[in-house]
Amino acid sequence: RLVFTDLDGSLLDHDSYDWSPAKPWLARLAAARIAVIPVTSKTRAELLSLRLELGLAKSPFIAENGAVIGLPPAWQHARLDRDPTDPHGLVIKTPGLDIGFIRTRLEVIRERLGVRFQGMGAMRLEDIMAHTGLSEPAARQARVREGSEPLIWQDDDAALERFRQALADDGLRLTRGGRFWHVMGEVHKGASVDWLIERFTSLRGSRPLTLGLGDGPNDIPMLDAVDRAVLIPGHHGQRVEVSNPMLYCATGYGPSGW
Numbered sequence: 001r002l003v004f005t006d007l008d009g010s011l012l013d014h015d016s017y018d019w020s021p022a023k024p025w026l027a028r029l030a031a032a033r034i035a036v037i038p039v040t041s042k043t044r045a046e047l048l049s050l051r052l053e054l055g056l057a058k059s060p061f062i063a064e065n066g067a068v069i070g071l072p073p074a075w076q077h078a079r080l081d082r083d084p085t086d087p088h089g090l091v092i093k094t095p096g097l098d099i100g101f102i103r104t105r106l107e108v109i110r111e112r113l114g115v116r117f118q119g120m121g122a123m124r125l126e127d128i129m130a131h132t133g134l135s136e137p138a139a140r141q142a143r144v145r146e147g148s149e150p151l152i153w154q155d156d157d158a159a160l161e162r163f164r165q166a167l168a169d170d171g172l173r174l175t176r177g178g179r180f181w182h183v184m185g186e187v188h189k190g191a192s193v194d195w196l197i198e199r200f201t202s203l204r205g206s207r208p209l210t211l212g213l214g215d216g217p218n219d220i221p222m223l224d225a226v227d228r229a230v231l232i233p234g235h236h237g238q239r240v241e242v243s244n245p246m247l248y249c250a251t252g253y254g255p256s257g258w
Ligand code: 2M8
Pocket: 008, 041, 042, 043, 046, 132, 134, 142, 150, 176, 177, 178, 179, 180, 181, 216
């Protein structure tokens, strides 16, 4: 069995990033040897610290909305993976597009459409901290993007639709987290969850039973990819339409709902 979970607004509180209400359940899952796998908009740099704090260092992780997948030794495949060059012994898969390409295309699209937005790459560290409530070290880690650019939309809904179409024409996708819009290659949380389920199946010889928990629009593909889904109410005011018939709607927010 595998548990896939969003972080911000799900396992972590939307505002304080606290997860203490979920500690008893994390302990029960650890005792039952069930892997809890973070699936998040956060970066690899953020995950490398957080997974230690959360006690999830043996789990793989999915960062940047599916653009980065981290595999610890037990999830590596002798034939399919190269030796890890990563100092943490992780094998990293990057199924999306490189951040440099994404940022270049964003500038081209901004010029061509005349739309207004601010990308995280252009934000000052103090502005990231003010907008997210992250500490300075955490905001620095959030800035180390590899395959997705968070942005603050500063234009109207009609411009947003033109922007979404222009991105699609360039092989880019737009999704929405708790605070930011996120632009990445043709990846999403669900495709990377499917990838990890396949990897588990080929290593163990049987398909796992899977549970997923999330609160935001960017979690929909993940909640549709798992056997059992839990929707946690969000503070973002967005409708989250999940198709999975095995859906449970939690009543508590963030880690209390988790
Ligand atoms: C961003 O991600 C959240 C996820 O819901 C958002 O869109 O609000 C990312 O920049 C992530 O790296 C960062 O840790 C987070 C902080 O709230 O914001």
